[in-house]
Amino acid sequence: MPEGTIVLVTDRPDRSAALARALGSVGRCEVVGTDERWTRDAALIGVVADLTLTRPEASTCLRALEKRYRGRALPVIGLLRRTSTESLRHAKTLGATVCLPAYVPPDTVVAALFNQLEAFGPVGEAAVVQGVARAGEALTSLLAEARAGSRIRMQTVEAGLTPILTAVREGGLARWLDTVWTHDDATYQHCLLVAGLAAQFALHLRFRRDDQQRFVRAALVHDVGKARIPLPILNKPGRLSPDEAAVMRTHAALGHDILKAGGECDAFTLDVVRHHHEFLDGSGYPDRLAGAAVSDGVRLMTICDIYAALTERRPYKTPMPMREAMTILQSMDGKLEAGLVQSFGRALAGERP
Structure with missing residues (x-):
């Protein structure tokens, strides 16, 4: 972890005292107001902005920060008083590298800052670039084989697993997501x-190395069945018709059959591919499993799958902020396991279990 100063820029210093104390565990914490001029040396390693962004002085302060450190990898944690899409976009334009609701506990902010400091190092950046490239190659080969009706070779998939885990561990989840979101x-x-x-999620839960590999393998191939869905349905912008939705729902069983026919896929992955749309209350598909019939791996993967779908970026769809996506997951108690949803939220924030 680099040594240096963390600056907490705030317009409510009386309420930021607890946060300042917590940030002291990362480095020397200096509390400043919106009149900060940013005439600092290279000792600055991170900024936490606890500001009301609608105030002109807050915008002026953060624009001066962005100008002063432009071109330098500097984590800026934005604490948002409002978590709307507009507020998130505004914070990003002012240089925030990650945004959290202003009411999160100080230790959550510290965990996010630790995660950002690790991700902004040159090793982390290289790991993410390589990881996305290697995983993309594996996924491209997998989908091409599935579309062509060829036998699936899991060796191709295996080559992408370690790079994914290394990228997220060394480069951070935020950088992985930002890189992946650029693909159309x-x-x-x-x-x-x-x-x-x-x-x-696997790293947060401290899975054993082989279990990490199994879980990421299943995640990478979970939607292989979509290779057999007609492109007009697969790529349709907006809501599908009932008939189109029925066709789309066949992708889970199709994916299971594709991988099973290849003869190289493990039982865990086959289970996840077939059942990642099942819910604990029996309302999912394709087999309407319920309760104990839904395996632990499926319970974990379903949470990842739903969160990804909510936060995806499309030309016709505004991405949903993390807080709103987590609120939806939390509202699905009875369909999803509440304790696992809470653990997933902590994993997103970079908290240690």
């Missing part, structure tokens, strides 16, 4: 998002 192909983007989320 919907299935490609979604599978890589789920794979990164699965890697973060």
Whole structure:
């Protein structure tokens, strides 16, 4: 971890005292107001902005920060008083590298800052670039084989697993997601998002190395059945008709059959591919499993899959902020396991279990 100063820029210093104390565990914490001039040396390693962004002085302060450190990898944690899409977009334009609701506990902010400091190092950046490239190659080969009706070779998939785990561990989930979101192909983007989320979840839960590999493998191939869905349905912008939705729902069983026919896929992956749309209350598909019939791996993957779908970026769809996506997951108690949803939220924030 680099040594240096963390600056907490705030317009409510009386309420930021607890946060300042917590940030002291990362480095020397200096509390400043919106009149900060940013005439600092290279000792600054991170900024936490606890500001009301609608105030002109807050925008002026953060624009001066962005100008002063432009071109330098500097984590800026934005604490948002409002978590709307507009507020998130505004914070990003002012240089925030990650955004959290202003009411989160100080230790959550510290965990996010730790995660950002690790991700902004040169090793982390290289790991993410390589990881996305290697995983993309594996996914491209997988989908091409599935579309052509060829036998699936899992060795191709295996080559992408360690790079994904290394990228998320060394580069951070935020950088992985930002990199993947630049890709336009919907299935490609979604599978890589789920794979990164699965890697973060597995690392957070401290899975053994072989279990990390199994979980990320299943995530990367979970939607292979979409290779057999007609493109007008697969790539349709907006809501599907009931008939189109029925066709789309066949992708889970199709994916299971594709991988099973290849003869190289493990039982865990086959289970996840077939059942990642099942819910605990029996309302999912294709087999309407319920309760104990839904395996632990499926319970974990379904959470990753839904979160990725909510936060995807499309030309016709505004991405949903993390807080709103987590609120939806939390509202699905009875369909999803509430304790696992809470654990997933902590994994997203970079908290240690």
